[in-house]
Amino acid sequence: MRIALFLAAVFAAAVALTALGVSAQESLRSYVIVGDAIPDSLTGEAGDAARGRAIVANRSVGLCLLCHRAPIPEERFQGDLAPDLAGAGARWSEGQLRLRLVDASRLNADTIMPPYYRLDHLQRVARNFAGKPILTARQIEDVVAYLASLKE
Amino acid sequence: MRKLSVALGLATVFLASLAMAQAGKDQRRSGYQDMGPTLQKMQDDDTANPAMLYVQAGEALWTQKAGAADKSCADCHSAGSMKGVAARYPAIPPGGDRPVDLEGRINLCRTEHQKAAPFGAESEQMLDLSAYVALQSRGMPIAPPNDPRLAAFRMHGGQLFKGREGQLNLSCANCHDDNAGKKLGGATIPQAHPTGYPIYRLEWQALGSLKRRLRNCMIGMRAEPFDEDSEDYIDLELYLMDRARGMTMDAPAVRP
Structure with a gap:
């Protein structure tokens, strides 16, 4: 009993x-992962590359430039511990870029790249960020559009 | 021809031994070694190092009677007797069953011997006094005690160092082991050896403790910092001091 x-x-x-x-x-x-990509837009719509550029450039929104360099000359103090984002759109398809932003640990469990659109398997998340992904689905799509436009 | 091959052979031996010497060399670098000559000069010159103002205040506190016992630090400890102390903490105090850091030790003296209220964490007095004590270990190698009871706490500290946390899902090791020397934004990532605490950090425009520095990193990772009195800080500090064993203390240090 x-x-x-x-x-x-x-x-x-x-x-x-x-x-x-x-x-x-x-x-x-x-979302659906196919191979090493998420082929479909998270929002069902195409992102906006100009908005994406602003997200990448913003150190408290995208945070990208802390680790990556990018062809954003007005932003000084770019990090160098991750690949240069210049040419990202020539190296990867939109779907591949999307998965690498959403949850790069799906491709490399040891990656330092934060999971920008994942909520599980996180420890001690600060209260003000709890339950929120780093970027929204719309922001992810904007960044995908920007990165895809970086052909060289 | 034979001469040439002998010369080549000798050159190879020489290069190989040079490479071996390089490989055997201590690869650890303190934050001091990572900063520019201007900041190094500021730290080295006691009249320019802003932390020395705190040391002066700490020296005054050292001789000030306090608490119901009406005793000062100097009533029990002779001048210069704190040499090497900051280089070996955290340690387990007599009768205790878990390690305390230097600040914790100072507060034990306050409550047990002076019968006075403990100083608040990050309080002006705590920073002053710990800077005064830490200065007496300047130039000495970091030398954690060989106390087997510390092993479990240290191991826990190592797990904290290597564990991912926060919305950004980073570990201390991701930056300070795997990417030290590279640029995070505009700043060079240090190897995170606690040789100089408390430090005068230009970013703070103030003296601050290792706990404050650890909290900064956690906030950067968007992790919930440990509570002010959490034992996790001590365990992490134990791990860091062991990782920096033998490195030279340069407290109270200046950092960018």
Whole structure:
């Protein structure tokens, strides 16, 4: 009897946790990975490259320039611990860029690249960022459009 | 022809031994070695190093009687007796069962011996006094105690150092082990050896503790910082001091 009650409690807790997990997940759009890419836009629409450039250049929004260089000459102090974004659009398709932004750990578990559109398997997330991806689906699409335009 | 081959052989041996000597050389660099000559000069000159103002205040505190016991630090500790102390903390205090850092040790003296209220973390007095004590280890090698009870705490600190955290899902090791020397934004990533704490950080325009520095990194990773009195800080510091074992203390240091 006691065991049954315990099991029921465990079950209830598991259901509650799953529900929480699902509700956190639900703020993310679902996507399909094909090979090493997410071929379809997260929003169903094409991003805006000009907005994407502004996101990449912004150190508290995209954060990209902390680690990457990019052909954004007005921004000094670009990092150099990750690949130069110049030519990214020649090296990768939009779908490949999208997966590398959304969750690069799908391709390399040890990558330093933050998961820009993932909420699970994160530890000690600061309260003001909890439950939020680094970029929204629309921002991801804007950055994809910008990076895809960097052909050289 | 034979002469040439002998010369080539000798050159090869020479280059190989040079390479071996390089490989055997300590690859660790302190934050001091990573800064420009202007800042190094500022740190080296006691009349220009802003941390020395805090040291002076700490020296005054050292002889000031405090608490219900009406005792000063100097009533128990002779002048210069703090030599090497900052270079070996965190350590487990007598009768204790877990390590405390230098600030924790100072507060134990306050509560147990002076019967006074502990200083607040990051309080002016705590920074002053720890700077005064740390200065007495300047030039000495970091020498954590060989206390086997520390191993478990140190291992936990290592796990914290290597564990991912925050919205950006980064570990300390991602930057300070794997990418030290490269540029994060405009700043050179240091190897994170705690040789100089408390440090006068130009970015802060103030003296600050290692805890404050660790908190900065956590906020940068968008992680929830440890609570002010969390033992996690001590464990991390234990790990860092062991990682920097043998490196030269340069406290109180100036950093960008």
